[in-house]
Amino acid sequence: MINFTHFPVIAVMGLFLCAFLVEIFGAKNKYIRNTIALVAAFGAFALIAALIKPVFVDGNVISYWMGNWTPVGGYAIGIGYEIDALNLFFALLVVTTVLLSGIYSVKYMERDHHLGHYYTLYLMLSGSVLGLVLTGDIFNMFVMIEIMTFASVALTAFRNNKLGALEGAFKYLIIGSVGSSLTLSGIALLYAQCHTLNMSQLSAALATGLSPTTILAFALMFAGFGVKSYIVPFHAPAADAYMAAPTSVSMLFSGMVNKAGVYGMIRLTYVIFRAMDLSSVQLLLVTLGTVTMFIGVTMALAQHNFKRLLAFHSISQIGYVITAIGLGTALGLSSGIFHAMNHTLFKGLLFLTAGAVLYATGTCDLDRLGGLSKRMPKTTICFLIGAFSISGLPPFNGFASKWMIYQSTFAKATETGNFGYAFATIVALVVSVMTLASFIKVTQAVFFGQLPENLKEVREVPLLMRIPMWIMSALCILSGVFYNFVAKYLLTPATNAAFNVTNYIDKMMGEGYAAANGITETAIGFSPLDLWNPVLWLILFAIVLISVCIVILTGEKERGRTLVKTDADPEDGKYATFFGGEASTHSHVGGSDLFWGFKHDFKGYFKFIQGMHSGVVNDYALWVVVATALITVFMFIFVR
Numbered sequence: 168m169i170n171f172t173h174f175p176v177i178a179v180m181g182l183f184l185c186a187f188l189v190e191i192f193g194a195k196n197k198y199i200r201n202t203i204a205l206v207a208a209f210g211a212f213a214l215i216a217a218l219i220k221p222v223f224v225d226g227n228v229i230s231y232w233m234g235n236w237t238p239v240g241g242y243a244i245g246i247g248y249e250i251d252a253l254n255l256f257f258a259l260l261v262v263t264t265v266l267l268s269g270i271y272s273v274k275y276m277e278r279d280h281h282l283g284h285y286y287t288l289y290l291m292l293s294g295s296v297l298g299l300v301l302t303g304d305i306f307n308m309f310v311m312i313e314i315m316t317f318a319s320v321a322l323t324a325f326r327n328n329k330l331g332a333l334e335g336a337f338k339y340l341i342i343g344s345v346g347s348s349l350t351l352s353g354i355a356l357l358y359a360q361c362h363t364l365n366m367s368q369l370s371a372a373l374a375t376g377l378s379p380t381t382i383l384a385f386a387l388m389f390a391g392f393g394v395k396s397y398i399v400p401f402h403a404p405a406a407d408a409y410m411a412a413p414t415s416v417s418m419l420f421s422g423m424v425n426k427a428g429v430y431g432m433i434r435l436t437y438v439i440f441r442a443m444d445l446s447s448v449q450l451l452l453v454t455l456g457t458v459t460m461f462i463g464v465t466m467a468l469a470q471h472n473f474k475r476l477l478a479f480h481s482i483s484q485i486g487y488v489i490t491a492i493g494l495g496t497a498l499g500l501s502s503g504i505f506h507a508m509n510h511t512l513f514k515g516l517l518f519l520t521a522g523a524v525l526y527a528t529g530t531c532d533l534d535r536l537g538g539l540s541k542r543m544p545k546t547t548i549c550f551l552i553g554a555f556s557i558s559g560l561p562p563f564n565g566f567a568s569k570w571m572i573y574q575s576t577f578a579k580a581t582e583t584g585n586f587g588y589a590f591a592t593i594v595a596l597v598v599s600v601m602t603l604a605s606f607i608k609v610t611q612a613v614f615f616g617q618l619p620e621n622l623k624e625v626r627e628v629p630l631l632m633r634i635p636m637w638i639m640s641a642l643c644i645l646s647g648v649f650y651n652f653v654a655k656y657l658l659t660p661a662t663n664a665a666f667n668v669t670n671y672i673d674k675m676m677g678e679g680y681a682a683a684n685g686i687t688e689t690a691i692g693f694s695p696l697d698l699w700n701p702v703l704w705l706i707l708f709a710i711v712l713i714s715v716c717i718v719i720l721t722g723e724k725e726r727g728r729t730l731v732k733t734d735a736d737p738e739d740g741k742y743a744t745f746f747g748g749e750a751s752t753h754s755h756v757g758g759s760d761l762f763w764g765f766k767h768d769f770k771g772y773f774k775f776i777q778g779m780h781s782g783v784v785n786d787y788a789l790w791v792v793v794a795t796a797l798i799t800v801f802m803f804i805f806v807r
Contacts, residue, residue: 346394452493
């Protein structure tokens, strides 16, 4: 019989070891470098995938004590790795993202220099995120956060000759360091109070109630993981980092780095502090998630750069995840982690298509692109699958998880009689409409319309760049069509793992340890409603109709604003607006201005929100400090 106990540690250590091997042996030879990186990525994927049956199917929890330092006298003194269905779910997202990004990087990064450093940082980032989600020791989690932060900073600045790369890296460094400091401060307070760093033992120790010290620790760690999740108001550096980093790295940021923050938030609130039965914590998370999804999508509408637009959409979609997990219900958590998985797939796919456009044309400026479907039809199809998925259209995966989120927020409103949860449902629907509208804008600006003269010779990207896009496109469709399979074999075990704290504690600390500390939770399940009912299709039709109307109305305003009369005959009369001189001329509507009319109607809001995004790192650091102070005050008043 295969012993799976060592697989998680080997996967993490293998990535770190290969990072050093790349630097030593692969700096001069690209074949050695690429081989080491891809073998490491594939090896980590295979080792983590091998745990699916014992953990998801058989229901086991895998524990591993580094150096065989098992608990002594009821105290955990060593670093433990504990793998249940919850962190294995996130580990699968990590290794899938790492593998596909590595394949994509082989051709995408070939024009760059110092690629030995790139692959070293790529593997260190990958190992740190995987280690973060697998560890059962909260200080070891902090160590992985630090490695993740500094690897991310270096990768953001990798193309340091590009405008904004160093600035984006500096902002990421400052805000990321503040977030790490908040997390470390919370960990120090917990250790001083509970005298342990093991998450299972911490959960048991906090079962008797929270003291002022542990409430402060909770608030600081909550804010620290909020920074890593890029939720508003901790989101500001994300857009600069996503845009400046190589696209293969932007995919890592969106696909796994922010998921590490989400995982940390779930483990903190559901397992360590077990605070999700408190209505105050639920309200805090749902409020932050709702604000994040709305501000993210409205900022995306105002962008002129393809990658920066995707960055704000990534922030917006994380808002959906935080809103869902904040409900504190089985259906809410299931829908949240489902959308986290889908976000990894469709946003990773969209970033890869943006990278393909940048690789082929040399620009991500929406006003300099257009008509690429004629030259890059395969990339266009992949983009459309990603756009349909993120917009929540059937049969793609974003539709299934968003519909589950609508269900969960509405069910919470019905259960509690709290209109705030119904309002969150409305905001989620509106944001879906705005997301669809935004991707209509991108589709028009990049892939359809007039092909600029300077792009007449553009060709499809190399095969190794297209393969990851095809895989992610297939997964976006399959996880939407077979959502019941996903729910049964992935979502239900992961949800049960988050709620069944007893099993998590007893596996690490010994049978009966949880009960001895008064913890008796049992596993629970959820039953999503039928996705294919007439009411759903009526709502979907209304969403599409509203989106089309927005496009038409704002497009009319835009045409009236941009088409200019040139050398027209006075006798042309009212038709002079549409013709210039003897022959009609093409007037390209700027892709970034497709919704100029909408932005003009709400110019007060857009002026305010863009003014808040000043680009000054001091302002962003102040946001983090003020938000942390407010969260702390909130916790002391409402968390008991």
